[in-house]
Amino acid sequence: MSLVINSLRSHFFKHLLCTSTAAAAASTATALIFGHRTRGIVGQSRFSDSVFFFSERYKLLSQLASKTATFSTSRSSSSLETLPTDSYTSPYLSVTICCQKNVADMLSEALLCFGANSTSIDEHDDDSEVGDEICISSIFSVSQDVKESISLAVDSIGLKEIPSYDVVMHDHTDWIKESQESFHPVQVIEGIWIVPEWRKPPDLQATNIILNPGLAFGTGDHPTTKLCLMLLYDVIKGGEVFLDYGTGSGILAIAAIKFGAAFSAGLDIDPQAITAAQHNATLNNIQPEKLFLSLVPSTGSSTFTNEIVSKPTDRQHLNDKGVVTETEKFHVVIANILLNPLLDLADQIVSHAKPGATVGLSGIISEQVPRIIHRYSPFLEDITVSKMDDWACLAGFKKINLG
Amino acid sequence: MSTLKEILTRRPVAATIRLTVPAGGARPAPPVGPALGQYRLNLMAFCKDFNVRTQKYKPDTPMAVIITAFKDNTFEFTVRSPSVTWYLKKAAGLEKGSGRPGHVMASSLTLKHVYEIAKVKQQDPYCQYMPLESICKSIIGTANSMGIKVQKELD
Numbered sequence: 001m002s003l004v005i006n007s008l009r010s011h012f013f014k015h016l017l018c019t020s021t022a023a024a025a026a027s028t029a030t031a032l033i034f035g036h037r038t039r040g041i042v043g044q045s046r047f048s049d050s051v052f053f054f055s056e057r058y059k060l061l062s063q064l065a066s067k068t069a070t071f072s073t074s075r076s077s078s079s080l081e082t083l084p085t086d087s088y089t090s091p092y093l094s095v096t097i098c099c100q101k102n103v104a105d106m107l108s109e110a111l112l113c114f115g116a117n118s119t120s121i122d123e124h125d126d127d128s129e130v131g132d133e134i135c136i137s138s139i140f141s142v143s144q145d146v147k148e149s150i151s152l153a154v155d156s157i158g159l160k161e162i163p164s165y166d167v168v169m170h171d172h173t174d175w176i177k178e179s180q181e182s183f184h185p186v187q188v189i190e191g192i193w194i195v196p197e198w199r200k201p202p203d204l205q206a207t208n209i210i211l212n213p214g215l216a217f218g219t220g221d222h223p224t225t226k227l228c229l230m231l232l233y234d235v236i237k238g239g240e241v242f243l244d245y246g247t248g249s250g251i252l253a254i255a256a257i258k259f260g261a262a263f264s265a266g267l268d269i270d271p272q273a274i275t276a277a278q279h280n281a282t283l284n285n286i287q288p289e290k291l292f293l294s295l296v297p298s299t300g301s302s303t304f305t306n307e308i309v310s311k312p313t314d315r316q317h318l319n320d321k322g323v324v325t326e327t328e329k330f331h332v333v334i335a336n337i338l339l340n341p342l343l344d345l346a347d348q349i350v351s352h353a354k355p356g357a358t359v360g361l362s363g364i365i366s367e368q369v370p371r372i373i374h375r376y377s378p379f380l381e382d383i384t385v386s387k388m389d390d391w392a393c394l395a396g397f398k399k400i401n402l403g
Numbered sequence: 404m405s406t407l408k409e410i411l412t413r414r415p416v417a418a419t420i421r422l423t424v425p426a427g428g429a430r431p432a433p434p435v436g437p438a439l440g441q442y443r444l445n446l447m448a449f450c451k452d453f454n455v456r457t458q459k460y461k462p463d464t465p466m467a468v469i470i471t472a473f474k475d476n477t478f479e480f481t482v483r484s485p486s487v488t489w490y491l492k493k494a495a496g497l498e499k500g501s502g503r504p505g506h507v508m509a510s511s512l513t514l515k516h517v518y519e520i521a522k523v524k525q526q527d528p529y530c531q532y533m534p535l536e537s538i539c540k541s542i543i544g545t546a547n548s549m550g551i552k553v554q555k556e557l558d
Contacts, residue, residue, distance in 0.1 A: 090433070109421065112421055113486075117422070117423075117434035117437075118422040118437075118438035119421045120418050120419065120441075120472075121420075122418045123417060123419070139434060139437050139438055170437065175439075175441060176436070176440065213447070215432070217447050217451060221447075221448065222447065222448055222451060338454055338458060340458050363451070363455065364455065365455055368455075
């Protein structure tokens with residue numbers, strides 16, 4: 001099995017065995033629903049709470065396995081036993097067809113119309129030795145009838161005969177492994193390195209953030225991640241509470257802790273992202289009390305903040321904060337997602353921030369900046385735009401008194 | 404996106420990959436994963452880039468994308484809007500075109516539909532310099548070959 005799947009699997013079992021409450025909480029979206037019941041348990045003494053909490057959670061989780069709450073819940077509860085067998089992990093067929101050069105383009109387009117998932121044509125350096133033949137390699141899903149699709153495609157472009165082809169079944173691990181090859185240590189800011197799990201940090205003295213992104217976004221390579229990291233570095237002075245909306249691999253949340261934030265929370269809609277983020281949190285030795293990860297709650301933000309408050313950042317105030325009515329909890333909020341979600345979720349994202357808090361938005365290109373500014377100007381003031389390579393990151397302060 | 408000539412003179416090309424991906428929905432799973440993974444391209448960078456550039460389309464419209472992978476593991480890609488046949492089928496509410504085009508009409512559309520489709524097509528890099536009228540004419544031609552009649556108004 002591949003490195004990624006193995007590491008994810010061992011991660012699950014590690015967290016089942018050890019009494020880490022944040023992992024158990026984060027891996028089910030129902031933590032929010034059960035938040036009311038278990039808050040009483042958390043309110044008890046700090047030493048017993050982790051063991052007690054865990055066993056309660058485990059009971060609740062097994063009860064949950066029989067109920068069907070939301071799709072994301074059932075997905076993540078089943079993932080405790082086995083890995084989710086969805087399209088990420090299914091095998092695929094790779095078909096190599098050799099044909100004449102002049103028809104290669106048309107044939108690949110036709111193949112796409114008739115059921116191929118993708119086609120690729122390799123370029124040859126020296127054309128003379130190859131002659132007139134060129135090979136198209138095409139990927140089909142396992143359920144597809146390859147012969148049928150090829151004959152339909154060949155027919156549609158007018159070729160007289162079906163060219164020779166050959167089919168190989170590949171495992172999902174192949175492409176996952178290949179794509180990991182492209183991940184190298186990268187220095188984002190002076191003294192801060194992002195290092196993949198399977199490579200050694202080039203500079204052991206620097207602050208190293210060790211990552212295994214799995215199938216989630218955030219390797220530190222991308223301009224938007226770099227822009228957000230630079231913003232974080234400027235803003236975090238120590239002791240802040242940070243929210244990473246669209247956390248992906250958890251890189252921003254983890255970086256915030258390393259820069260000195262008191263507490264980080266990461267939200268995402270993709271369960272794969274939460275798994276990857278939890279794994280990365282353990283890789284960087286971050287205590288569960290400092291980092292909270294969850295799927296985006298479907299029931300609205302109030303239950304989420306209740307859950308957040310029950311996480312002990314300030315243990316002596318635990319018993320006082322039974323129920324929280326206001327949503328503004330975070331000193332810094334960063335959302336590195338896409339234009340449309342940023343526009344749709346503007347109210348929600350800003351509601352999590354305290355008045356005067358820094359709000360950062362990214363995952364947009366320069367031409368999309370005006371729309372974001374227009375959408376967020378009722379909430380934010382002093383909006384600045386930083387750019388890298390056509391990618392942009394906006395930063396602003398939440399207005400102190402909103403109408 | 405740069406012209407083909409610029410690309411070829413600049414860096415050696417390793418491969419040309421064609422894919423169909425839903426707009427805003429690129430994930431590192433199949434079909435994107437295996438196709439790009441075998442050339443060691445940065446999957447996440449492609450997914451993010453693709454998703455950002457297709458934000459202006461309705462989510463999950465199947466976009467045709469052509470990726471040029473270079474030998475140094477970098478890549479460039481161009482995105483094309485879905486095929487005219489797909490738009491026509493969607494506008495007419497059909498699953499497939501007519502079995503006997505010219506003889507049996509599957510459905511009918513108005514000129515307004517054709518105009519809207521032509522406007523979207525004009526944003527494609529290939530069609531930007533064509534006058535709207537000729538794009539409309541070619542759409543009508545495609546519609547005829549599918550068995551979709553184009554009328555002035557729906558009766």
